[in-house]
Ligand SMILES: [Fe+2]
């Protein structure tokens with residue numbers, strides 16, 4: 234039995250109240266408890282966090298890199314979703 | 329898409345400063361170059377703990393001891409970020425570590441020199457971490473995303489490494505004549521190996537050109553070495569120490585310091601495994617892995633037991 238059997242975990246850290254957890258990297262650990270402790274030692278040695286999430290990498294589902302263009306196409310074509318699409322006369326304020 | 333088209337697209341991304349991320353298409357040689365470079369870098373962080381770790385119990389006071397301990401712990405962290413980065417490229421972490429242990433993979437040759445006196449610990453922080461920072465700052469803009477991000481984090485942590493070393497040498501230089509002589513002796517022994525850390529001259533460097541095209545590297549070995557010399561010489565003057573190079577001289581025209589040719593025979597000897605501590609370093613790493621086996625097994629057994637309890 235070797236370290237290879239330790240699963241890979243993705244580490245997310247909230248750096249302070251009011252901010253999202255942000256992905257910071259990954260590590261290997263036998264279980265969630267040790268993954269959290271390792272994450273603390275590896276990624277927060279200088280008060281970089283007040284909360285840590287660890288997620289087994291195998292539980293992460295991601296968009297398919299080969300279908301990125303099709304997948305995001307609906308959002309790229311709808312420019313009227315942006316405020317700059319609309320014309321507003323010169324004198325109008327607070328808009 | 330044909331291979332040629334994919335390669336063209338890839339190079340366009342690089343040219344436009346678009347970072348490459350783990351699942352993106354990349355040429356096999358780019359992947360292999362990165363795996364080699366990042367794992368070498370990871371090994372250097374880990375092996376680099378050995379000469380300093382050796383002095384933790386002998387630090388002259390509690391402050392220096394706490395500082396050294398924190399620095400060595402950082403280096404372990406650096407090794408981990410970098411092994412993680414190699415894993416995003418599909419490398420097997422255990423395999424990369426086994427390659428270090430078998431001698432197949434290299435690490436920075438500087439760590440094959442012994443830390444003989446307490447002043448060496450100061451010199452390592454000042455010169456070895458200083459040279460590493462010069463390299464790593466340049467790598468913060470490397471084209472592979474996970475490597476660049478690891479470098480940003482590492483650079484933030486490194487700056488105290490260099491400062492604590494310099495401060496500790498400062499104390500020795502302001503101390504007794506014996507203490508100052510000890511600092512000078514450390515500089516004498518570490519100066520040239522520190523310059524060797526930047527690798528062979530550009531003309532001799534096999535991987536350099538392609539790495540620059542792929543923006544894995546932003547500066548050549550010689551450019552980085554020159555920046556290091558230019559930054560470090562004035563620091564030595566402030567310490568009142570003499571750089572062990574009779575040809576070291578400010579060149580007004582170039583706007584840089586001139587310095588002697590490196591002893592490349594020594595460099596290649598150490599790279600090939602014949603440095604003063606190569607054998608000892610690898611033995612220490614192999615032993616650490618063997619001695620840690622029961623801990624890894626116990627952690628696995630414990631995790632399994634808890635998972636069973638949970639599902640029961
Ligand atoms: Fe480091």
Ligand SMILES: [Fe+2]
Nearest residue numbers: 403457486489
């Ligand atoms: Fe360091």
